[in-house]
Amino acid sequence: MSEDFKASVTVSRLWDGKRVGQELVDKIKQDDVDPDFILLFSTIHYEGEFQKFLDIVKDEFPDAPLVGGTVAGFMSQQGCYTRGVSAMAVEYEDMEVSYTIGHNTKGKPKSKAKKCSKEIREELKDSEHDEKLVFMFTSGSEMPSIPGLGSKRVYNSKVASFLASKLLWISSKLFGKGVGKEEIVLKNVSEELPEFKIIGGSTTDNNKMASNFQFFDKKVSRNSLVLLAVGINKNVYMTSEAAVEKTEEELKIKKGSKGYIIKEIDDNYATEKLLERFNWPKEFLNESLHRKTFFYPLIFEKEGEIFPEVMGVIIGNKIICGYEIDSERLFLGRTSGQTLLETIDKVFGNTEIFEKADLNFTIYCSALLEAIGKDFFNLRESITENLGETPFLLIATSGEDFRVPGNIPKHTNETINAATFL
Amino acid sequence: MSTRSEILSVLDDLIRLEDVKACMVAKKGLDGVVPEKNEIDDIDLWKLIRKTTDDFFTIIRDFYDYGLKSIDSEIDDYIVDLTVLDKNTALIVIYPALANRGLLEVEIENRKREIDEIMR
Numbered sequence: 366m367s368e369d370f371k372a373s374v375t376v377s378r379l380w381d382g383k384r385v386g387q388e389l390v391d392k393i394k395q396d397d398v399d400p401d402f403i404l405l406f407s408t409i410h411y412e413g414e415f416q417k418f419l420d421i422v423k424d425e426f427p428d429a430p431l432v433g434g435t436v437a438g439f440m441s442q443q444g445c446y447t448r449g450v451s452a453m454a455v456e457y458e459d460m461e462v463s464y465t466i467g468h469n470t471k472g473k474p475k476s477k478a479k480k481c482s483k484e485i486r487e488e489l490k491d492s493e494h495d496e497k498l499v500f501m502f503t504s505g506s507e508m509p510s511i512p513g514l515g516s517k518r519v520y521n522s523k524v525a526s527f528l529a530s531k532l533l534w535i536s537s538k539l540f541g542k543g544v545g546k547e548e549i550v551l552k553n554v555s556e557e558l559p560e561f562k563i564i565g566g567s568t569t570d571n572n573k574m575a576s577n578f579q580f581f582d583k584k585v586s587r588n589s590l591v592l593l594a595v596g597i598n599k600n601v602y603m604t605s606e607a608a609v610e611k612t613e614e615e616l617k618i619k620k621g622s623k624g625y626i627i628k629e630i631d632d633n634y635a636t637e638k639l640l641e642r643f644n645w646p647k648e649f650l651n652e653s654l655h656r657k658t659f660f661y662p663l664i665f666e667k668e669g670e671i672f673p674e675v676m677g678v679i680i681g682n683k684i685i686c687g688y689e690i691d692s693e694r695l696f697l698g699r700t701s702g703q704t705l706l707e708t709i710d711k712v713f714g715n716t717e718i719f720e721k722a723d724l725n726f727t728i729y730c731s732a733l734l735e736a737i738g739k740d741f742f743n744l745r746e747s748i749t750e751n752l753g754e755t756p757f758l759l760i761a762t763s764g765e766d767f768r769v770p771g772n773i774p775k776h777t778n779e780t781i782n783a784a785t786f787l
Numbered sequence: 788m789s790t791r792s793e794i795l796s797v798l799d800d801l802i803r804l805e806d807v808k809a810c811m812v813a814k815k816g817l818d819g820v821v822p823e824k825n826e827i828d829d830i831d832l833w834k835l836i837r838k839t840t841d842d843f844f845t846i847i848r849d850f851y852d853y854g855l856k857s858i859d860s861e862i863d864d865y866i867v868d869l870t871v872l873d874k875n876t877a878l879i880v881i882y883p884a885l886a887n888r889g890l891l892e893v894e895i896e897n898r899k900r901e902i903d904e905i906m907r
Contacts, residue, residue, distance in 0.1 A: 380803065410804070438893060446897065447890040448804060572887045652885045738892035 370599065370786065371456040372724040373398040374756040376443045382417025385450050389418065390425045393454045400426050400454035402462045402593055404500060404726070405433035405580055406760050407450040409570035415578060415585045418450060423583045429454070430464040432591040434502045434568030434579040437731035438741070440759040442749065445741045447571070447734070453726060453758045459598035463488035466581040467590045470503055471541050474549035477590055482557030485594045492596030497561045498784060499594045500726075501554060504587060505567030505763040506545040506677060506687060508574045509536040516575050519650055519679045526681030533678075533685070534623070541588035544625055548688040548776035550590055551766045555774040561594060562603050562769050564784045566728040566762025572735050574677070574763070602718050602785040605767040608708040608733055609673045609779050611664050614697040616642065624689035627663075634682035642697070650679060659736040661699055662779050665692035673698055675732045675778040687764055687778050700779060702740045705733060709744050712781050713751035719785065725757035727783040734761040791820055793905045798822045801898045806886035808865065811879050812872065812902060815844040819876070827865075827881060836867055840879065843869055847877060870899045878902060 373396035377388040393400065403426065407415060412435075423431060438447035465484045467477035485499065509532045510516040511525065520529045536542040547567050555563060568577040579589045616638075619629035630638035640647060649657065655676070662673040663686065674695075678685040712727070713719060727748075734741060748757065767782040768774040788796075794812050799822050801810050808826040813819030817837050827833065843858050851874045859868040864884050869877040878899050882891055 380800075437890060444897065445893055447893040571890055656888070734893070735887055735889035738889035739896040741893050742896060 369458055370723050371396070371398045372756050373454045374441045374758045375452050375454070376441055376446065377450045378446070378448070382411065382414030383421060385411070385414065386418035386421025389422055389450065389452045393452065398454050398456045400429040401456050401460060402464070402595070403429050403431040404453045404593070404758070405431055405450070406436045406439060408438065408446075408448050409435050409576070410448050411450060412576075412578070415580070416583070419580060419583045419585065422452070430462050430593060431582050432464055432500065432502060432580060432593045434591065435570060435577045437569050437572055437761040437763070438734050439761065440741065440745050440748070442754065442756060445745050451758060451760070455724065457597065457599070459494070461489055461492045461494070461596045462593065464581070464591070464593040466579070466584070466586065468586065469541065469588055470550055470590045471543055471546055471588050474546040475553050478550040478553035479557055481590055481592050482554045485592055486558060489594060489596050494596040494598050496599060496601055497594065497596050498601050499554065499558060499561045499563045499565070499592055501551070501563060501565030501590065501592045501766055502568055502579055503547045503550050503565065503590045503766070504545060504579060505547065505569045505577050506574055507542040507576055508678060509533060509540065509542045510575070516573070518652055518655055518677070520681060521650055523681065529680045530683070533680070544623070544685070545688070545764060547764050547766065551768065551774045551776045554592070555768050558594070560770055562601055562784070563766060563774065564603070564726065564728060564782055565766035566760065567764035569731055569763035572731055572763070599723075600787040602787055603767070603769050603783070604712045605775065605780060605782045606708045606711045607671050607673050607777065607780045608705050608730070609662055609664065609698040609700045610704060611671055612697045612699060614642070616663070616695040616697065618690070618693055618695055620690060621683060624691070625686045627684040627686065627690070635684045636679055636682045639684060654679065656735070659732045660701065661697060664696045664698040665690055665694065667691050668773050670773060670775060672775065672777050673779040688776055700733070700736065702737050702743070705737060705744060706747055708781055709747045712783050713748055716751065718787065719751050719755070721787045722752065722755045722785045724786040725752060725755060725783060727757065727759040727781065728765050729759050729761050729781050730765055730779045731761040731763050733779055790905055794820045794902055795822060797898050797901050797905070799824070801880070801894065804891070804894060806882045806891055807880060808883065809881040812876060813879055814875050815841050832863055835862060836881070840867065840869065844875065844877070847871055848874055868895065870895060872899070872902060872906060
């Protein structure tokens with residue numbers, strides 16, 4: 366690690382928020398890091414404790430901007446976890462930092478993204494550094510709960526389907542729940558900050574899509590976007606790979622009034638046709654359907670890039686995807702533990718780069734984590750083989766954001782995106 | 788701290804996860820270390836789980852030398868997951884069949900590694 370660049374990636378597995386905060390602080394200090402910024406992530410198990418650990422970390426490092434949120438899990442040199450709190454603290458003199466928060470991203474994704482980006486642009490306008498990077502964390506999709514039915518992934522009955530489809534749209538306006546609209550946020554941040562590299566993800570819970578939170582200093586928010594941007598005298602190497610294979614199995618679709626709903630596939634009701642194309646029985650339409658569909662994402666193509674979509678919810682004959690589908694043609698995708706290992710090799714395989722790395726931050730899809738389970742430990746072995754002892758933090762989010770200047774912004778599912786400080 | 792209380796502490800931590808309904812480090816007959824908290828109070832279900840896991844322990848003993856690492860089964864609305872610790876002992880975790888299993892597996896593996904360390 367360069368002498369003047371210091372990074373500490375710490376994990377706490379304690380349960381009490383105050384003790385978690387103190388443990389994170391102690392470890393950052395042990396690593397002799399006086400942070401210029403902190404990214405902090407927690408699993409949803411700490412709801413009710415967030416405020417306690419944020420207070421302690423911020424009281425100890427009041428001048429360090431802090432952003433983050435809830436994630437499905439994370440991985441570092443210390444191990445792999447789907448319960449705990451992690452922090453990445455960075456100290457570097459030759460760097461300017463700006464950060465901001467925008468609320469109600471589900472209701473006003475465009476205006477909030479623009480407002481936040483303009484604040485970043487204004488604050489960093491005098492930065493002399495060519496390398497500019499934004500970390501962005503947006504509230505991911507949250508399924509509203511129907512009285513008597515709860516929050517479900519598959520609505521089979523006509524009455525429940527009708528209620529769910531109405532509630533999904535109304536609740537994003539009234540209660541800040543519903544589809545995350547992160548692709549709109551990313552598009553607008555990219556337009557306002559064209560010279561910035563962007564890495565980010567959608568905050569989530571333990572893949573139940575019931576609730577998620579964003580952190581901004583001591584503030585705990587919902588339905589919000591947090592951005593932290595740096596202008597830095599260092600190179601940041603960016604890599605993005607989809608952890609899926611695109612097959613040649615094509616689906617002609619008709620979208621609903623909202624671009625993330627599939628109404629029809631090949632001129633038939635979407636759900637029925639999907640089961641037929643997969644050769645799956647109707648009995649598969651239950652609450653564990655997502656365990657199968659995680660392995661078979663839908664994919665669309667745009668400007669030579671592939672965009673994998675996880676099928677989030679089935680409401681009667683409609684399929685609700687994670688984000689807007691920008692095509693009338695979809696392809697069936699597939700993934701497996703082997704595909705994931707090969708993708709990790711592509712992301713981390715450039716040994717010349719990673720030998721020089723000072724710090725790596727990776728965002729990984731929470732659907733992939735749910736799909737592979739304890740094989741997550743095998744991925745860690747593969748990553749540490751490439752990174753050696755370089756500190757890294759990998760977080761699992763319910764959607765991934767990635768953009769390098771000159772390329773189109775990508776909000777996707779089932780991808781692995783990395784930013785490596787050299 | 789004794790080996791038993793160290794294992795109990797690991798299990799107490801594991802059972803705090805919302806989806807974990809029961810867990811134990813046990814041998815055949817479900818004889819072993821069991822945390823106080825246990826959300827399954829259906830006696831008939833426990834009898835069924837004991838009978839099934841007894842058969843699993845026979846399989847574990849027979850296939851341990853071939854590298855058998857875990858066995859799971861869906862009983863009623865639950866998954867009964869046995870992670871092999873040694874030829875006669877397993878970490879048994881019971882969770883709802885509809886739980887997000889992949890995420891739970893990561894924490895079960897962490898606990899298995901901790902118990903391995905304690906038992907070493």
